[in-house]
Amino acid sequence: MNDQQISDAVTQVLDGYGAAPGAAPEQAVNQTTSATQGAPVAQASEFVSDMVANILADAGSVPAAKGTPAFVPGSKRCCWQPAASGEDPMDAILAKALASGLGEKKAGTSAPAAKAAVTNPVVSDEEATTLGDGVFATMDEAIAAAEQAQRQYLFCSMAARKAFVDGIREIFVDPATLERISTQTVEQTGMGNAAHKIIKNRLAAEKSPGVEDLTTDAASGDGGLTLVEYSPFGVIGAITPTTNPTETIICNSIGMLAAGNAAVFSPHPRATKVSLLTVKLINRKLAALGAPANLVVTVQKPSIENTNAMMAHPKVRMLVATGGPGIVKTVMSTGKKAIGAGAGNPPVVVDETADIEKAAQDIVNGCSFDNNLPCIAEKEVIAVDQIADYLILCMQKCGAYLVTDAAVIDKLQALVINEKGGPQTACVGKSAVHLLDKVGIKVGDEVKVILIELPKEHPFVQEELMMPILPLVRSPSVDDAIDLAVDLEHGNRHTAMMHSTNVRKLTKMAKLIQTTIFVKNGPSYAGIGVGGEGHATFTIAGPTGEGLTSARSFARKRRCVMVEALNVR
Ligand code: NAD
Secondary structure (H helix, E strand, O other): OOHHHHHHHHHHHHHHOOOOOOOOHHHHHHHHHHHOOOOOHHHHHHHHHHHHHHHHHHOOOOOOOOOOOOOOOOOOOOOOOOOOOOOOOHHHHHHHHHHHOOOOOOOOOOOOOOOOOOOOOOOOOOHHHOOEOOEEOOHHHHHHHHHHHHHHHOOOOHHHHHHHHHHHHHHHHOHHHHHHHHHHHHHHHOOOOHHHHHHHHHHHHHHOOOHHHOOOEEEEEOOEEEEEEEEEOOEEEEEOOOOOHHHHHHHHHHHHHHOOOEEEEEOOHHHHHHHHHHHHHHHHHHHHOOOOOOOEEEEOOOOHHHHHHHHHOOOEEEEEEEOOHHHHHHHHOOOOEEEEEOOOOOEEEEOOOOOHHHHHHHHHHHHHHHHHOOOOOOOEEEEEHHHHHHHHHHHHHOOEEEOOOHHHHHHHHHHHEOOOOOEOHHHOOOOHHHHHHHOOOOOOOOOOEEEEEOOOOOHHHHOOOOOOEEEEEEEOOHHHHHHHHHHHOOOOOOEEEEEOOOHHHHHHHHHHHOOOEEEEOOOHHHHHOOOOOOOOOOOEEOOOOOEEOOHHHHEEEEEEEEEOOOOOO
């Protein structure tokens, strides 16, 4: 390698790191330092010298230096930065990335990434709702920033993506952060149980799949080699519910970023503050890890108008709605690729072959979890007549308060059902103790569920109440119970449970009810990976068929074909 080639190589590296072409090395390092908000000059210098060493090694002049890892958290080595001139033509970025190998894992550098200590970010309650750190005044600004971020993100390595996703996980497994966002959610939405929300948020952080979900298919033969890979959509618009505001942002951010996208969130207005806090925590952590700025964004004042603006924006290539039937139908009518994760009314069938004591415990646990807010939670029991009395008795022993007085049932109905026949918002996600108190019954905290035997036509049976009122309907036989369960699920194809040891009846119900989640002999939450096998998600897409969403749900399949080559058989 001659002097001119070495000089060209150095210029190429500096260029790619944000310096104007031809800039002096010191100038490049200075620009880098300001662009990374105080990243040490030494880090930038080390990066430059590593890259020069790798280029020289590629050229055969010297041995590869250090065996450097593909990505160092906290460094900027994962991504191309826009040129200092502000021009960022895709062709130029792509050419640079391909020329130097930056952003790709280099041959011979398979050592595990050195883990720089990047502490969790601090965002005060006052700061949580101010502009900055991914929070924008308008939807247009938020989407423009996310689009720019995603273009840069395209050139980050998979190791970098993994580090960013792991960074998000790290924020939300921290006990203090979990307690903070869970408590705030209950305070702001007036719904749910903070201790259970801690479990849900931790679950989202730990068990939402990351980059490992993006498997590649390959076909090889005389014609060459064809790869089918999961590739990002670009900017995804994600609408989140009031019932799981932070869990959905954590889970969607992990999956969407793992798949290479940027995410624009449209939270429920009632959960504004805690949703903005969650977005800010993610942004600050990602910034500390050297990710492109604004990969996860939202607006300062979430509203239906802002959600509509997001859905209509041409730069938003995919919509993901987690919520009730209205918003799911709306995203599916936009003409864009949409994932709809809608309402459920999960029935649980108990037949005469079940382990009744265990069934009782599982049903009370599942139904009372987060005060019945989860869309998967048991909403009504259908018990075969033969075991119904014993099941009720067992449930009472597990924390169910049995209401038999018709006057109390009427009072409860007046309290929790609104004029449209749906659940009264003020009662959604309230505890059994609270609801009983409102109808004049004082009970202790051991009461988890209000159990009422009712006919199938009753609104408590028909409606998705999202509160721990659990109606029980008797059925003469397991076959009748299955038919009724199918009826009460209302074709949502969401979730159902069955307690039985009769494999034929379990299979029959699974086939007939066609739910995305079908839990046998366990509580509903086993269906999202708590005590059951499999990954977690807080976006369960029955209507559009993705099922329990994960990173690959937020990706497009693309085919890459090498003709008449790379077939080595
Ligand atoms: P919701 O439908 O009232 O609101 C969901 C989101 O959609 C919110 O961000 C809201 O602001 C927005 N939205 C609602 N109507 C809109 C409209 N007309 N225009 C624009 N935006 C609109 O639901 P919720 O009360 O927040 O959540 C509870 C519902 O979500 C339940 O039905 C529950 O079953 C469902 N849910 C489903 C899943 C799932 O994975 N399938 C997960 C959680 C909740």
